[in-house]
Amino acid sequence: MSLRPGKQSTLQAEDASQVAATASTSRAEDPLAELAGPLPAREDRIYVDNSSLQELKATCDEAVERILTRPSGHLAPAPSASSAVHSPLSSSADLSASVSSANGHADASDFPPFKASHLHTDLRLALGFSASFIVIGACLWAYFVEKDWQKNKGWTGVAVASYVVLSALQALDAYLQGDRIFTGKRKMLSKRIETEVLTIASPSLPKPTVEKTSEGQKWIVPPRYSLQVEYTRRSNGGKSLLRRVKQSVDMGHFGEWFTEEGEFVEAIFEQKLISGLERSWALGEE
Numbered sequence: 001m002s003l004r005p006g007k008q009s010t011l012q013a014e015d016a017s018q019v020a021a022t023a024s025t026s027r028a029e030d031p032l033a034e035l036a037g038p039l040p041a042r043e044d045r046i047y048v049d050n051s052s053l054q055e056l057k058a059t060c061d062e063a064v065e066r067i068l069t070r071p072s073g074h075l076a077p078a079p080s081a082s083s084a085v086h087s088p089l090s091s092s093a094d095l096s097a098s099v100s101s102a103n104g105h106a107d108a109s110d111f112p113p114f115k116a117s118h119l120h121t122d123l124r125l126a127l128g129f130s131a132s133f134i135v136i137g138a139c140l141w142a143y144f145v146e147k148d149w150q151k152n153k154g155w156t157g158v159a160v161a162s163y164v165v166l167s168a169l170q171a172l173d174a175y176l177q178g179d180r181i182f183t184g185k186r187k188m189l190s191k192r193i194e195t196e197v198l199t200i201a202s203p204s205l206p207k208p209t210v211e212k213t214s215e216g217q218k219w220i221v222p223p224r225y226s227l228q229v230e231y232t233r234r235s236n237g238g239k240s241l242l243r244r245v246k247q248s249v250d251m252g253h254f255g256e257w258f259t260e261e262g263e264f265v266e267a268i269f270e271q272k273l274i275s276g277l278e279r280s281w282a283l284g285e286e
Helices: 005-028 053-068 081-085 090-101 118-142 149-177 266-282
Strands: 180-189 191-199 209-212 217-219 226-236 240-253
Touching: 053 081, 053 226, 053 266, 118 180, 118 266, 226 266, 240 266
Parallel strands: none
Antiparallel strands: 180 191, 191 226, 209 217, 226 240
């Protein structure tokens, strides 16, 4: 049996309205909905293998700069409704509590962004490219121009020595940078122009610990993600030091912002990061 065109269009419209109503109801019952704006496309969300601690850590490390340099008024991507209603690594109640706690400490949309510095990254890239170009150029010259080893060995030795020195400088800079994942600066106007400099390092994760319940069952306690923060605020062109902070910020464990499906709930991580930084700055020395 076929439907008349007018009747079929009416039924399609009713089905569409029912789907929209169902989605709105699921959205309203979502414990993460208060942080979420319009749902991003699936390709805009971040999914990782939540069985790999290094992948979880790398995702968080990359998000730090993205959050701290995001223009004011721009919120993090909302989590998908499907992953939010499923059982996450921590319970829905824990996620909801994390949302409420984070919202009570900071409003990410009003956080003035920093301007990130990539000086050391650019320096290492320049050293690496320079070393490679020198060696490649020497090889091409020796192969196409001066093929006599007795004549080209001197310049070949210089090229190899240059490569070793530049590579050593590149490795030294990476060693001095250590676990540093972000360096940024911003200027604030508070009766005067103040300059804030923020440096964040992400230390290696501690090993997971094993604990026993009262029934004698063993369970693994996931490591907590923490950041080492160095923050200074100066005025008068950097001559007057107003505040200095150097301390660790405990962000919590990965189950607080990764779902069971491996989706990274950046909205929760953003609130925890900003509230943690602002608390640490408040404890700094005047």
